[in-house]
Amino acid sequence: MKDKIDWELIQRVLEGNHSRENEQRINEWLQSDSLTKKEFDLIRKIWETPAVRMPKPDVEKAMEAVFKRAGIDAGVQAVQSQKVYRFDKDQRSVPFMRHLFTFRILKIAALLLILVAIPYFLSKIIRPSSMMEIFVENVKQEKITLADNTLVSLDAGSVFRFPKKFDRERREVFLSGEGYFEVTPDPNRPFIVHANDAIITVLGTKFNVRAWRKSKKVVVAVANGSVSLQPEKVTEKESEVVISEGQMSVLEENEFPSIPEYTDIDEHVTWRHHEMHFKRSPLREVLDQLERWYNLEFTLADESYASNLVTVFIENKPIEDILELISLINNFEYEREGNKITFRPKE
Numbered sequence: 167m168k169d170k171i172d173w174e175l176i177q178r179v180l181e182g183n184h185s186r187e188n189e190q191r192i193n194e195w196l197q198s199d200s201l202t203k204k205e206f207d208l209i210r211k212i213w214e215t216p217a218v219r220m221p222k223p224d225v226e227k228a229m230e231a232v233f234k235r236a237g238i239d240a241g242v243q244a245v246q247s248q249k250v251y252r253f254d255k256d257q258r259s260v261p262f263m264r265h266l267f268t269f270r271i272l273k274i275a276a277l278l279l280i281l282v283a284i285p286y287f288l289s290k291i292i293r294p295s296s297m298m299e300i301f302v303e304n305v306k307q308e309k310i311t312l313a314d315n316t317l318v319s320l321d322a323g324s325v326f327r328f329p330k331k332f333d334r335e336r337r338e339v340f341l342s343g344e345g346y347f348e349v350t351p352d353p354n355r356p357f358i359v360h361a362n363d364a365i366i367t368v369l370g371t372k373f374n375v376r377a378w379r380k381s382k383k384v385v386v387a388v389a390n391g392s393v394s395l396q397p398e399k400v401t402e403k404e405s406e407v408v409i410s411e412g413q414m415s416v417l418e419e420n421e422f423p424s425i426p427e428y429t430d431i432d433e434h435v436t437w438r439h440h441e442m443h444f445k446r447s448p449l450r451e452v453l454d455q456l457e458r459w460y461n462l463e464f465t466l467a468d469e470s471y472a473s474n475l476v477t478v479f480i481e482n483k484p485i486e487d488i489l490e491l492i493s494l495i496n497n498f499e500y501e502r503e504g505n506k507i508t509f510r511p512k513e
Contacts, residue, residue: 180210299327302343304461307438312339316357317348321437323378323458344376346435360398364417368393373409374434381451387414387434395423440482449474449496460485467510471496 179192300320302308308320313331320326324343332338337357349357351370359366361377364384371391377384386395388409395415396406405422409415413426414434433443440459444452450472453464462485466472478495480488489500489507498509 176209296329296331297327298330299325301325304458312337314352314355314357315350319346319438321345321458341375341377342379344374344378344437346372346374346438348372363398363419364395364423365398366393366395374431376434378454380454382419384417385414385434386417387429387431388412389431389435397422442480444476444478444480446475446477448472449476449492452476452478452480452492455480456485456488461505463506465506465508467508471509471511 175188175191179188300308300310302320302322302324304322306322308324310318310320310326310328312318312328314337316337318326318328318339321344324341324345326343326345327340329338332355335355337352337355338360339358340360342362345359347357347359347368349368349370349372353369357368357370359368359375361375361384362379362382364377364386366373366375366386368391371393372389373391373393374387374389375384376386384395386393386409388411390411392408392410394406394408395417397417400422407415407423407426409426412428412431414429415423415426417423436442442455449466453472456462457464474496476492476495478491480491489502492498493500493509496509497512499512500510501508
């Protein structure tokens with residue numbers, strides 16, 4: 167038996183369907199050497215492994231990919247073409263060696279799949295993020311040049327995320343705050359700004375985006391060229407507007423962008439010089455801007471005044487002059503303690 171293995175006999179022994187004579191032959195074979203016993207123990211473990219049904223579509227697809235990457239030809243692939251891989255009693259009429267060979271092929275396939283997948287997942291886990299993030303502190307402003315030489319100016323309090331290197335199909339960045347973009351033209355790669363829940367798409371132009379989270383709106387003003395503006399979560403074509411040079415559009419929360427209208431572009435970009443035009447803007451929006459520019463904290467004695475509509479031009483002047491102006495427009499008086507300022511109506 168040592169010279170020639172009787173696989174049919176081994177199968178009958180494993181099934182419990184054997185005679186005393188056959189059992190004696192098996193014992194003699196096992197005692198022939200330690201390696202033989204280890205092989206038999208391994209075969210027994212495989213035989214006693216609980217049946218697992220493996221759906222054909224998934225297995226075939228996985229096996230095809232594995233064999234292709236391993237350089238194994240189609241003839242070998244045919245070995246794993248059984249519909250179900252399990253060791254049920256109704257299948258044990260098939261020679262046991264074929265079961266064993268199929269099982270080993272599947273183990274090899276699983277191992278190859280793991281070896282192929284590990285580098286991919288490790289690259290996702292270990293590789294540091296390719297995105298950079300800038301938070302502009304209060305009082306300050308920042309200018310950065312992106313990988314494609316696009317120039318971005320950011321106001322105080324803004325958060326800007328951008329890749330170290332743009333991919334081949336598009337150039338995407340993310341803004342929360344206010345920024346002025348001077349985009350390097352590239353007709354093959356659109357430049358896309360994600361701002362709050364808006365998407366601004368351009369090829370090469372100059373434009374301003376005002377997108378503060380607290381205001382829940384996005385204002386886009388175009389100084390040169392044209393851009394498209396649309397809600398990020400809406401795919402209907404009518405949700406998109408094209409804003410041409412000298413125009414602006416406003417996208418309110420859960421709405422479509424307003425019809426573009428002509429505007430004085432200078433009024434949208436004077437923030438770069440610490441000056442800003444407000445036209446019928448909520449008082450709280452004006453105070454938020456002053457908080458970022460002067461690192462202050464404003465409190466209203468009655469919060470209902472926060473919705474007062476204000477039209478004012480904030481110049482680059484000492485904060486005391488601006489506080490006096492705000493008080494005059496709203497018939498307020500104010501009290502200052504350090505960087506905390508409280509407005510209350512005059513008595």
